[in-house]
Amino acid sequence: MLFQLLEILNRSDRLHTPPQLAEALHTTPQMVQQLTEHLARQGYLVEAPQCSDGCADCALRAMCSAEGHKAKLWTVTEKGLRALHRSGGAP
Amino acid sequence: MQSPANDLLTKTETAQASANRTPVIALAGQPNVGKSTIFNILTGLNQHVGNWPGKTVERKTGTCEHLGRALTVVDLPGAYSLTANSVEERIARDYIIQDRPDVVVAVVDAAILERSLYLVAELLLLPAPVILVLNMIDVAEQEGIKVEPQVLQAALGIPVIPMCATRGRGIHALLDTVQALIGGNLEYRPRRPTILPNHEMILAELVRRIAPHVPDRYPVDWVALKLLEGDSEITTQMQETLPNDVWEQVHATLYEHEDAILDIAGARYGWIERMVRAAVERPKVGQMGLTARLDKVLTHPIWGMAVLLAVLGGVFWLTYSIGVPLQTWLSDVLDRLAMVAGQALAEAPGWLSALATDGIIGGAGMVVTFLPILIVFFTVLAFLEDTGYMARIAYLTDRFMHAMGLHGKSFIPLLLGFGCNVPAILGTRIIETRRARGLTILLAPLVPCTARIAVVAVLAPVFFGNRAGLVVWVLVTGSLIALALLGIILHRFILRGEQVAFIMELPLYHLPNLRTIGLYIWQNTVAFLKKAGTIILLVSIVVWVFSYFPNGVVSESYLARAGKWLEPVGQWMGLSWELITALLTSFIAKENTIATLGVLYGDYETVLPTVLSPAGALAFLTTQILFIPCVATVATIKQEAGTKWMIASLFLMLGLSLGAGIGVYQLGVLLGL
Incomplete structure (x- = not known):
């Protein structure tokens, strides 16, 4: 399931939501969240920062990071791409 | 297994x-x-x-x-x-x-x-x-x-x-x-998760190698599995425990199967899923939570887009019905202030009076007139963000932005550009990656702001009479088409290769908190006034100096000389040096084009149709709407993205506007306009 999730992310460079991924993996959004967090703990995914580098001196930086109001974004790391490459799932 | x-x-x-x-x-x-x-x-x-x-x-x-x-x-x-x-x-x-x-x-x-x-x-x-x-x-x-x-x-x-x-x-x-x-009175036959057959063989090999050396208290199978999972503590312990030759063999096996954890953990999740599917019944659609129910509509490809269009309509309506009248009112206040300043400085040297009225109030003061639009947008932004709807906008528009190599989050800043390009540039802060942020910053000035639309709306009737509405519509639509084409070109040929997939966990919907919204508006407004205002003030004064000196006559100023120097370029578009100078002064603020034409031609509404062909007029309006953004926007680009991006944006817009102007003029001439 973890490999499959990485492969889906690697095949398409779009935004995916847990419900969409759940449909593709024939599982629940809750399970996708769990898989996402597991992959992140193992270093295959990383949570994208909520503020861009241009926000370093922004007065709203603290507010931007407020929990619960922002969408969490996850993306594949170099380690994830290497794993896909080794398995033949990445170019 | x-x-x-x-x-x-x-x-x-x-x-x-x-x-x-x-x-x-x-x-x-x-x-x-x-x-x-x-x-x-x-x-x-x-x-x-x-x-x-x-x-x-x-x-x-x-x-x-x-x-x-x-x-x-x-x-x-x-x-x-x-x-x-x-x-x-x-x-x-x-x-x-x-x-x-x-x-x-x-x-x-x-x-x-x-x-x-x-x-x-x-x-x-x-x-x-x-x-x-x-x-x-x-x-x-x-x-x-x-x-x-x-x-x-x-x-x-x-x-x-x-x-x-x-x-x-x-x-x-x-x-x-x-x-x-x-007490041994209960049957205990656990059904444990299994691993893939290929890893089972590797596991057996590991067990065979490490078994004689594993401490008594540890189950050998478990230690071997943890090694295969890449468990740091067990790996260190076994490295210290195993003889060197055995460790080297074990290490080689582990290195070869570095990603076995994905299969092992994946198999555990498969096991979990089977358990959950067997024993858990989830609520049906009608019993879902509020967020799930709202998302059924708000993230739907059709209904979601319909709601989004209605929300965007509301944003424009609020901006034009509240922000623009306030901006006009503030402009009138500034005009009166300039008049009062001019009277107060009547006895002072001419340059000082002109600096105060044209340079500081006319240039930097223009920034103040942006505030109502900014505040309306910041309010809408804060509301959309605080309710959790902003994330849905990003998700819905992602498929369209994707063609340009951008994600849906870029849509929000570009939307802001219709009011003013300055908040559009500031709005790129919500974009995560440097590449996507830079690309959005490059594209944002192509969104025609109210000032650009106002200038072409004022000038179009001078040349095209009752067909002016159609001309303005074509110009605005053309700008957006240029934006899309430029985005696709930049994405495909220049800023390519960095795009990545994201998993987006949409936040729960919240009732907006008025204090949070108020704080957001206040902090954004103060930040804008402090940062952009100081740079704009400086640049406005510098540009004014070039339009005033050496003798206080605009037509003989350094700016006019630059216009005359650029006249050969103007000729390719059928434009005189006065029109080129008017374009240049729009760098301070877009409305300056009209003011400059007034200074250089007097009654420009009567004179212009006699000195400019329809092909030249179309070329002028095309160049005007695509021309380099105003100083406030350029300063904000520098502030937000740095000098390199600012220079890139300037050259891009200059090349695009002049290229489009020349193309339109030459085509017009070919068509006999």
């Missing part, structure tokens, strides 16, 4: 182990599953709190009595898994392996079984029998989640106890089950 660890305990062993000492129950579970509540109910006042040996993690032990028999209860630290990711996870697994409790009670949250069962999958591999406690069963029921304990028990092959610890429900059943299991 064989499980990694053999069934190490039999009924007899369990019974014998506990015959001569007080049986020990270890409570295991993730944080916040109600483990401590169960511990407190079980032990009451008979608790001892200390630290785990050599660690600063709290260790809680206690005793309880059930059916006349004493039991020791150990509360293990909260852990998400039994891999050495944290000190809590190491303590939990070391205790179970080395101290061998008689029973491990795995406490899980019944409402989020997917999350909780991973730990159970790992606990089942350790040498201690496990009882599963489905805590918070009442919360799961309230959320419409129906868990069948008997079905789960049959699927897992271990005792499952439903519990609502906060109400004391299920505690006696747990203790009865513990006694039965310790």
Whole structure:
């Protein structure tokens, strides 16, 4: 399931939501969240920062990071791409 | 397929182990599953709190009595898994392996079984029998989640106890089950997660190599599995324990199968899914939570877009009905202020009066007129953000932005550009990657702001009479088409290759908090005034100096000289040096084009149609709407993205506007306009 999730992310460079991924993996959004967090703990995914580098001196930086109001974004790391490459799932 | 660890305990062993000492129950579970509540109910006042040996993690032990028999209860630290990711996870697994409790009670949250069962999958591999406690069963029921304990028990092959610890429900059943299991009166045949056949062979090879060297207390299968999972602590221990030649062979195998963890953990999740599918019934669509129900509509490809268009319509309506009249009013105030300043400085040197009225008030003062539009946009932004809808906009527009190599989050800043390009540039702060942010900053000036639209709306009737509306529409639409084409070109040929996929966890919907919105507007407004205002003031003064000196006559100023120097370029578009100068002065503020034409031509509405052909007029308006953005926008680009991006934006817009102007003029001439 973890490999499959990485492969889906690697095949398409779009935004995916847990419900969409759940449909593709024939599982629940809750399970996708769990898989996402597991992959992140193992270093295959990383949570994208909520503020861009241009926000370093922004007065709203603290507010931007407020929990619960922002969408969490996850993306594949170099380690994830290497794993896909080794398995033949990445170019 | 064989499980990694053999069934190490039999009924007899369990019974014998506990015959001569007080049986020990270890409570295991993730944080916040109600483990401590169960511990407190079980032990009451008979608790001892200390630290785990050599660690600063709290260790809680206690005793309880059930059916006349004493039991020791150990509360293990909260852990998400039994891999050495944290000190809590190491303590939990070391205790179970080395101290061998008689029973491990795995406490899980019944409402989020997917999350909780991973730990159970790992606990089942350790040498201690496990009882599963489905805590918070009442919360799961309230959320419409129906868990069948008997079905789960049959699927897992271990005792499952439903519990609502906060109400004391299920505690006696747990203790009865513990006694039965310790006494050997309960069948214990766990169905453990398995691993893929190819990894089973590798695991067998690892077991064969390490078996003679693994310390007695550790199950060899489990150690081999942890090595294959890449567990840092076990790897270090085995590196120290194994002879060098054996370690080198083991290390080579592990290196070759570095990503085995994905298959092993993936198989565990597959196991969890089978358990959940068998025992959990989730609510139907009509019983879903508010967020899920709203998202059914708001993220729907058709209905979601319809709602989004309505929301965007509301944004424009608010901007034009509130922001623009206020901006016009502020402009009038500034005009009066300039007049008062001019009168007050009547006796002062001419340059000083002109600096105050044209340079400072006319240039930097223009920034102040942006404020109403900014405040309206910041309010809408804060509202959309605080309710959680902003994330849905990003999601919905992603498919369109994707063609340009951008994600939906770029849509918001581009939308802001219709009011003013300055907040559009500031709005790019919400974009995560530097590349996407830079690309959006480059594209934002192509969104025609109110000032650009106003200038072409004023000038178009001068040249095209009652067909002016159509001309303006073509110009605005053309700008947006240019934006899309430029985005596609930049994405495909220049800023390519960095785009990545994202998983987006949409936040729950919230009622907006007025204080948060107020704070957002206030801080953004102050930040804009402080940062952009200071730079704009400086640049405005510099540009004014070039338009005033050497003798105070605009037509003889350095700016005019630059216009005349650029006249050859103007000729390719059929434009005189006056029109080129008008374009140049629009750098301070777009409205300056009209003011400059007034200065250079006097009654420009009468003169212009006589000196400019329709082809030249179209070329002028095209160049005007695509020309480099105003100084406020350029300064903001520098501030937000740096000098390189600012220069790139300037050259891009200059090349695009002049190229489009020349193209339109030459085409017009060919068509006989």
